[in-house]
Amino acid sequence: MHIHPLITDSATLANLCSRLADADFVTVDTEFMRESTYYPELCLIQIADVNEAAAIDPMAPGIDLKPLLELLVENEDVLKVVHAGGQDIEIVYNLTGKTPYPLFDTQVAAMALGQGEQIGYSNLVDSWLGISVDKGARFTDWSRRPLDERQIEYAIGDVTHLAAIFPKMLERLRKTGRGAWLDQEMERLADPANYANDPDLAWKRVRVSGRKPDMLGRLKAIARWRELEAQGKDLPRGRIVKDETLGDLAGNPPRKQADLAKVRGLSATWGTNDIGARLMAAIEGATPLSAEELPPRDDRKPGLGKEGSLVADLLKLLLKIRSRDIDVASKLLARSDELEALAAGTRKGLPMLEGWRYDQFGRDALDLVEGRLAFAVQGGRLTMTRTEEVA
Incomplete structure (x- = not known):
């Protein structure tokens, strides 16, 4: 892979974006500072495909970021790959009012592949590539200029490693048939409403x-x-x-x-x-909150009571067993508030009762609360067992 010198001028950036516009995917990362500001201060942008990678200095005098931003938010033929990219997406949204699309987050994909709920970037690189990431520049002040070679090398590594990991991860998802599981999560991540501070x-x-x-x-x-x-x-x-x-x-x-x-x-x-x-x-000038805006009486346990709380605890145990059995992060299957809502009697509007989540977990969860599923210990291992159908 060709690594470009730090890009600080508009012409070089425009030429790079013209070439990347034909890529199947690009990996994207940013370095920013936000300790003393409301809006994150963009200090560096890194981007790569399988052939080339570069870091772009958005603080360079006169540099025009428009070709890069158009590549990220307007070109829907190029998949944008990030890792735990919420803050990177927020930065792009603040600059354009749009989000990168289509989008693929390797941290979310790792959940579907049994690598935990929030695997860090360095652990991801180590598990997929066997490379130990140098963390020395992680807490650098990215707003200071000039940036030294070690900082730039560290920053570009974030996208070059992702460019190597993404095809491997995609192949694993295809083999396991779990690629479709991520569609809804990726659409949610790319929803501009998530980044608008109303x-x-x-x-x-x-x-x-x-x-x-x-x-x-x-x-x-x-x-x-x-x-x-x-x-x-x-x-x-x-x-x-x-x-x-x-x-x-x-x-x-x-x-x-x-x-x-x-x-x-x-x-x-x-x-x-x-x-x-x-x-x-x-x-x-404040006026009382309307009845429609009032939050539920208890966000954590809506309408539960003692018995309902016990049912919710059983559902959480079921979730642990199911996520263990299929080797997927439990958070991808269902969230605690959904389990508590199911225990309280809710049957509509719960993601775990729809699509692939219903097939993998929701059906069992529903059977548990309706008496068609029970826990059993077999060979020292906690499992689920079917009971007689409830009349």
Whole structure:
């Protein structure tokens, strides 16, 4: 494979993208910094196919990234391969309003091949290629210039190794017949809605106790205010106001701006300054959350009770047995909230009761809660056994 020098000019990048536009797939990775900003600061982009690889410097003066971004989000003939690519996808979305498509995430694929739920990149490379990845540059400050040769070599390795792994992984998926299992997961990963930080939904990320509509209405209003402040200032949300302070403000709203000076987690200056005034305006303008927006009474155990909780525990045990037997990550088959919903009586809208998940696990789960399946110990191994059909 030909490794290009660091690309810092538009003409070289355009020529590279023109060639990669004819590839069956490209592997993609990014290096970024986000410790002190709301939006991740893109510092390096790496891309490869089976013939060539390059690192691109997006911070180079005057460089035009348009050919690269068009390759990623407009060219649907080229598969984009990433590993644990959520943050890489987010960066592309922030730049274009679109996501790379079609998409293949090797971490998700590894789940279908029995390599755990969140296999790290270095472990993936070691298991598929027998190569030990040098982690020395992992925590480097990628925003500093110039980048040295070791940094660039480390960064390009992320995509050259993936370019070697992906065809092997694809062949294994074909042999096991599990490629179709991943279609839904890859579509979900590529859904732009996952990467749009809607200020009106920001309150759902803040953990609070209680379901009072007026309290949650205030939380929605001030979480929206914080999101817009963070976006406008390009600062992390926690630099504006921490989650626990938002919860305190929602539950115990100040009567006047001067009271903000007494709130734990806020500077005393908020009692008189402009940002404090904007926060008070958000609190005063809040309206109670509508019945349609109220969260379930208990997100973890919807309508369960003691007996239902025991059924959910049995379903989790069944999931462990089934994922062990077919050598697949349990998270790919079903999630805990689905199991609890099934135990509570839900039968519609659960992914595990549809398609391949139903065939591999959902049917057994349904049979368990309806009395047609039981656990047994055979030869010291926990297994499942069929019972008589329930009349």
